[in-house]
Amino acid sequence: MLYHVTDWDDAYANGPHIPDADSYPPRWRAAAADFRATHPNEPLGRGHLFRPRGQPVGLAVFIHGGYWMRFGPPDWSHLAAGPLAASWAVALPAYTLAPEARIAQMTAEIARAIADAAGRVGGPIAITGHSAGGHLAARMICDDGTLPAAVAARVSACVPISALADLRPLMRTAMNDTLRIDAVEAATESPALLVPRMGIPLTAWVGGMERPEFIRQSRLLADLWAGLGAATDCVIDPGRHHFDVIEALAHPDSPLTRTLLSR
Known part of the structure; x- marks a missing residue:
């Protein structure tokens, strides 16, 4: 079947194609607040670091999405539940959103936050993220020195979820008025256009609908x-x-969580 995009804004619009889409963000925030109420965390810059009871197996990282323009770690705390129950510490790093920051700055901020968390928690590092956060997750394992070498050497798995791996199509959308992606940034910040660090298994995860x-x-x-x-x-x-x-x-035994934490 011929695949031809004629409306790039619609091609990257999720809400209009999901039933009751507007109910999700408030539900995320409520679930995240409830989780934090029973699971104390320590600050990770403007983000969070949750620790399991006992010695952590390793460090899991979840990077939030929102097209690099919305949301923050307080919206997603509940997603730490799965790795935390499997005895992994969980970092939810924050990054400056557009238009205050360009994507290259966000990449650097996430790398620093992961290095900070890695300095506090030993063992393997498993990185995931959703949508724009999936882009940033994949960006962390590009072989260009984004992560410090000692930290990158500890990464055991990367699972970008619904990731935006090639930024060039987004230059055709109205949201680029805010993101300001240009050809140079697309070339230097698109994981699909970069070389991965060898030895780190990558599982690109995406919903069938x-x-x-x-x-x-x-x-x-x-x-x-x-x-x-x-x-x-x-x-x-x-x-x-x-x-x-x-x-x-949020579930330790789900295929997604098991894939992330596999070593």
Whole structure:
């Protein structure tokens, strides 16, 4: 079947294609607040670091989405529940949102936050993120020195969820008035256009009911990096859309959480 995008704004619009979409953000915030009320955390810059009872197995990192323009760690604390129950510490780093920051600055901020958390928690590091956070998760394992070498050497897995791996199509959307992605930034900040660090398995995870562009981008990242010698997989999670595909992170035995924490 011929695939041809004619409306780039609609191609990357999730809410209009998800039933009762407006109810999700308040539910996320409420679940996150309830989780923090019973799970104390320590500050990680403007983000959070949750510790399990006893010695952590390692450090799991979740980077939030919102098209680099919305949300923050306090909206997503509940997604730490799965790795935390599996005895992993969980970092939810914050980054400056557009238009106050460009994507390259966000990349650098996330790398510093992960290095900070890695200095407090030993063991392997498993990195995930959703949508724009999936982009930043994949960006952390590019072989360009984004993460300090000693930290990158500890990364055991990367699972970008519904990731935006190629920024060039977003230059055609109205949101780029805020993001200000140009050709240079797209070339230097798109994981699909960069070389991955070898030895880190990547699983691109995406909902089967997501917009076709998100499925295409996930396949693109896995395919291109496989062609460069990385170990990759692409999981299309049946029945899941862009807003509920991340819910499995709250459960330690879900396939998504197990994939993230595999070593």
